Amino acid sequence: MTDAASRDWLRWPHDPDRPRFAYGADYNPEQWPREVWEEDLRLMRRAGVNIVTLGVFSWSRLQPGPDTWDFGWLDDIMDRLHENGIAVDLATATASPPAWLTTAHPEVLPLTRTGETVGPGARQHWRPTSPVFRRYALELTTALAEHYGGHPALAAWHVNNELGCHNVHDYSDDAAAAFRTWLRGRYTTIDGLNHAWATDFWSQRYTDWEQVLPPRLAASHANPTQQLDFARFSSDALRDHLRAEREILHRLTPGIPVTTNFMVMGHTADMNYADWAHEVDFIANDHYVRPEPGGADELSFSANLTGGLARGRPWYLMEHSTSAVNWRSVNPAKAPGEMARDSLLHVAHGADAVCYFQWRQSAGGAEKYHSAMVPHAGADSRVYRDVAELGRVLKEDLAEVAGSGRLPARAALLFDWESRWAVRRDSLPSSLLDVHDEAMSWYTAFLDAGVRVDVLPTDADWEGYDLVVTPLLHVLPEATARRLTSYAEGGGHLVTTYFSGIVDENDHVHLGGYPGPLRELLGLRVEEFAPLPEGVRVALDDGSTGTLWSDRITVTDAGTQVWARYADGPLAGGAALTRRALPGGGSAAYVSTRLDEEHRTALLNRLLDGAGVESELPEELRGRVELTVRAGEGVEYRFLTNRTDEPVKLHQLPGTPLTGAVAAGEEERVLAPRAVTAWRVPVSGPATR
Known part of the structure; x- marks a missing residue:
């Protein structure tokens, strides 16, 4: 080797x-x-x-x-x-x-x-x-x-x-010297740095690389x-x-x-x-x-x-x-x-x-x-x-099971490190936002819905998924915006959230209204943010509540449906949840607040229905059991994880349990609290999507 x-x-x-x-x-x-x-x-x-x-x-x-x-x-x-x-x-x-x-x-x-x-x-x-x-x-x-x-x-x-x-x-000074070298590689000239850093603000303009710290x-x-x-x-x-x-x-x-x-x-x-x-x-x-x-x-x-x-x-x-x-x-x-x-x-x-x-x-x-x-x-x-x-x-x-790969899901959840860095710093509309927490809330909704989802970095190949969710994708370079637009216009179903698409790779705001290069795709425009103070909730007319954030939305496309409106507060009557159906069969949805857990899952189920994505679990197991699938040659290994502290009865499941359930000859199989079992399920055809 x-x-x-x-x-x-x-x-x-x-x-x-x-x-x-x-x-x-x-x-x-x-x-x-x-x-x-x-x-x-x-x-x-x-x-x-x-x-x-x-x-x-x-x-x-x-x-x-x-x-x-x-x-x-x-x-x-x-x-x-x-x-x-x-x-x-x-x-x-x-x-x-x-x-x-x-x-x-x-x-x-x-x-x-x-x-x-x-x-x-x-x-x-x-x-x-x-x-x-x-x-x-x-x-x-x-x-x-x-x-x-x-x-x-x-x-x-x-x-x-x-x-x-x-x-x-x-x-340290070592870091300062290396930082300047790194910046030269990124921007080439001191003028390029000044433009990227918007140094005319607060008289921060540099005239020599040695001034940069x-x-x-x-x-x-x-x-x-x-x-x-x-x-x-x-x-x-x-x-x-x-x-x-x-x-x-x-x-x-x-x-x-x-x-x-x-x-x-x-x-x-x-x-x-x-x-x-x-x-x-x-x-x-x-x-x-x-x-x-x-x-x-x-x-x-x-x-x-x-x-x-x-x-x-x-x-x-x-x-x-x-x-x-x-x-x-x-x-x-x-x-x-x-x-x-x-x-x-x-x-x-x-x-x-x-x-x-x-x-x-x-x-x-x-x-x-x-x-x-x-x-x-x-x-x-x-x-x-x-x-x-x-x-x-x-x-x-x-x-x-060793050596098998994971079977791709039909839905993807994108995680972006640079957006997380940008949202964690100071001088923002709200210091309460966290990319990981928002992504986790959507991931939990997928688990509650009983639907598998692949969590991927933004540079991955996600165009083949039926539904793609991009929580708090705050830093949005034009190239990524074009990928998202092409994905939805090509038949994919895109879901994005508040404070997404706001800045480019230089942390410069996309001008003309929020969310920047996604405005036309979503069929809406946000003129002004309306972040919510800690502990404050806002009601929506579908019975849900939101926290952390809200947006003053103007719908700009006749094809954009308003799925829910704000029911109280200064934004009462304004759009809160929207979805625009696209000519190519895809869609682009916008969620302008952080929904409570129950209604986030309900919204996700509605979005999944629109994308034609269904749970692979029997209804009685959805939310109680997490399904994960690995694939080998002519076989799938379906892992079931009990998310609860109570035994879960396993019915209507194909295949043979490898571990974690009661003996296969018994009438009823039970998955113990916090237990994991793997099932071997023969399949025909290729094991990957």
Whole structure:
């Protein structure tokens, strides 16, 4: 294996041609005496562990000094793992620089927006643009690649770890110099920058590149396009570090795939993973479920989006938790069944690897109260027994599912990182808006309606879907606007929401009325925003209520139907929900407020009917069970996840259950609370749309 096409998944050292689920965790043997290692290997075999990630935070062990190397302990555990049939995802260990490096070179430490130095003592205390840090990090990467590139246990390379989790925004002089270089590449001339940043406002005009700085603490609102560009630059700077390590690994170990762990979850959105997805040989993600109502739905959303980034290929769940985490204000343990549900819901959305942080729960350090596959209580514990049972399920019950892709849905939900960055900053009509929250509300509506939807980045190929929803697509370049228009005019059904289509890629308002280049397509015009204060609700004449936002809409096309009007307040009688039928059979709908959950689902069902999209679930299961489908050769694997805390009876379902339901011979199958089951359903014809 030497070409890029051969690096699309793990290199299994044992029986390489057999698809299987990877199952394991981050393993930190350096935290433990060697007599514990033998117990670890025995318990890994019992639990069905077949892969571990090594070396994530081992730089100080591997390189005790600038000219000193110690690979002996890692050689030992790599050999032992291979002897026990366990593969290794080997980290480059560059996530946390050692004390000797930051002492000798304090200039690698990041600076905050207010000019404070981020000191060592935790992790990720390094500047993404520091040439000094880059030199030492690539030296370590080279040493590891040269030493372990031929090791039989090596299945993949793991660049750094959670890039940008704590150091995405650095305001140092290194960052300022790199930012100016990045801006030159984007705008070419200082006049181009001045135009993009609208610097004639507040006398911000630049006459020399050296005058340009990151958006450090300012007397008032920093330039909004400067803020947006700095967000882009910060993501790109980390991506550039990923590329630098990856290129060394590809050159020295051409047959070994390279990845890094994304953080597609909740409110972690400082890295543009739609861009990063093209830089790795396979997608890997970390996710930690929210211990609150709707947490499993958010997990599903994030797993779905990760599958969208993977473009239908297998992906790697690099980290999640067996039970409690340690970094929330209160960290409850998972209820019975939740660990398996959280894992299998990722599998349902295309993950072919299920791994945790970490293997053995630490006795000391900042994450000693973070759960693990082997908890403080040891193997005689509910957590470890659940871990071993899940390993059995992946190895035996679901073995045939490994290697299958996810079957595309008929509806798509678009997620745009740049819109999220733009909507999170200051000096906007409302500070209450959040792209992730709005997207999640629509995703929940799809789950409540029992309809599968694919969550995709805006640069994906979504033109073939029957219905496309674009929540809060605030940053809308002309090219994307043309794609949306062509999609709807070609027969697709488009749904967009308030505060969408407002600015171009330079954060300049599309003039002539909102929503800019979508006005003609939607058949309406908004002259003025009417954001709603926190806690204020507005009634619509269809019985629904809206929050956060409203618009003063003028309908401009006779073909635009008003589905609901505002029933009270200053906009009473004005259009709130509209849909324009297009000559080519498509449509364009506009939702000008954030609807309550019940009526958002009702609206979505009406939109789905208009697009000819139906639920694949029996009516009694819709809303109670989430359906996700993976497809193999002549077969579909339909995963059903119980979204409730009550047993759900499964009727009228074709196929054969693989796991999670009662015995197939019984008259009635019941899906336990928070449980996941997979069903094998033979199909004729191609398995993809």
